[in-house]
Amino acid sequence: MNKDSPVGLQSNTNLLSYYREMQRIRTFEDRVGELYLRGESAGSMLHLSIGEESAAVGFCNAMTDGDTFTTHHRGHGIFLARGADPNRMMAEIGGKEDGYCRGKGGSMQIADMGLGHLGANAIVGGGIPAVVGAALVAKRRGNGKISVAFFGDGAMQQGILYESMNMAALWDLPVVFVCINNQWGMGTRIDQATKATKLHERAAAFGLNAETVNGLDVMDVIAAADRIVEGARAGTPGFLAVDCFRFYGHGRKDKSPYRTEEEETVGRQKDPVKFAREALIAQGHDEAELDALDKEITEEMDATIDFTIASPEPALDTMFQDVYAPGQPVPEPVRSRIERVLARE
């Protein structure tokens, strides 16, 4: 993308592909909900990123092969935007053998080292400091790679973020902290969690390049991400808050009784997928073309459910694998320890 030209919907020819990526995320998340309803998900702790698609697609656009990242518990969209295979993702969410982590991690602890995904996290803020270490290595090796932590607004109140930002700035690391500010952390609205709601100001205080961008228009996120990532690759860590709205409940089962209907209606108007679609129409794409694209995506994502249902449960003895490295002795099963003790009589 030409960084000197004003970036706007009208001038951009890539919008169709960004729309496609965002629609893929939304459709995938929708199918995650379906997997749960069909009783095929491993549990109900499923956090959908509907409404946040522009953050994932917009930021990941600035990332390249070899960049590493961590995500939070609402990270399906980010992983897809970095090239994840939706079948293997869905199978992991189903706790199945063909999942990225062979059924051990699930939705909240999914990872793929091949794509630089150092891990999603069920601990709010838990994945943040790892990018400091990963960036330290990138800098040492001089490979031009960055490391990116994605997290929610709730993690802005975890102390570890500030320790991490301070180190990143102190050591001029190629790091970016991306806060997906969907306004809510479970039932707590951002202004009920902090008085300092201009989130990027905190990062600026540590010496990071820091911005807040409205997530409605993916092109705005792309432009902001380009600026921040350029700085990070040159050794000035960055921070980007993407303002958006959590369309549905905290988890799949939460009906958000703590939000008013009005707030939800207004919030959902901040819809990056719809916005991009309308922009495409304005650019001269026709509904039929976009419908055909949507249909293709629907088919791709429908298949993830079939793939997951067809995938076997992991074999029981795989639970002893991966505690330690391959080739190391595995933990002895309790049953065999008991048998040994009883056999001694």
Place this chain on the structure above:
Amino acid sequence: MKLAYRDALRQALIDAMREDPDIFAIGEEVGRYGGAYGVTKGLIEEFGAERLVDTPISEPAIVGAAVGAAMAGMRPVAELMYVDFVGMTMDQLCNQAAKIRYMFGGQIGVPMVLRTQGGIGRSAGAQHSQSLEAYVMHTPGLRLAMPGTVYDAYHLLRQALKQPDPVVFIEHKGLYAMSEEVDLSVPPPEWGKAVVRREGRDIVMVTYSRQIHYAMQAAEELAAEGIEATVIDLRTLNPLDFDTIRAAVEPIGKAMVISEAAMTAGVAAELAARITEECFDFLEDPVVRVAGEDIPISVSVELEKGSVPGPALVAQTARELVA
């Protein structure tokens, strides 16, 4: 009266808060949301936001603020949504709360309760399913309660809220929806006392929290085969009622300890060692631990279930011990 574990906990908070205006809850989603597992639902309407303090997601400061409030004369009930987050608060819990009375020569105590929940049962994965009671039990200065029944959910929480020292109160996520017939007006056993849930002549099962139910199930199954087990519910791990254990083990000479937590260096290890040391002359067999595998918990339904003991393993172990 039929009551759910979750509702018993809520009732305990309500009754305690009505009685003692210094009691307040502090934690994530305890107020408006009513608690991640619904324990504090509706409390904010009666007691207001000053006594149901919703916090940012800042676990070390939640526990640390509770320590300070307790030192300043109130009685906070801090809540950690999952016991797995205790790692983040280890300093405040183990270096501050646990040691303040001692370090400061007995000048002041920290009468707080840390409510949290653990265990498997929701495919919540490795970071939301652990049984970490050993961390707490290993730290002098902390009390530790783990209710396994609806009655105890109520009364242990009431009693915890009267203790002079910090109490970590670990609920089990798999029990919240469990209902039992209870009469809460029956006076509870003294704080720190174990309860013998079932008496038998062949073997002693020592356990706590959710595994109580697995032990009872196994004991019923064994009874049909003519094997009679004594089942001890410890209720609190600190104080530990070793007298009740000893009194049961000495005449029978066979004991097993049942725990959901990882076996190695866990609570079961401590209990088995203590029974072995103190009842050695009476034991006919090694004290056997039936405990969780030494592995993290998977999100896969099958692997999750396979990671902790169930009634079948308890029964089988008892059968072989008695044979």
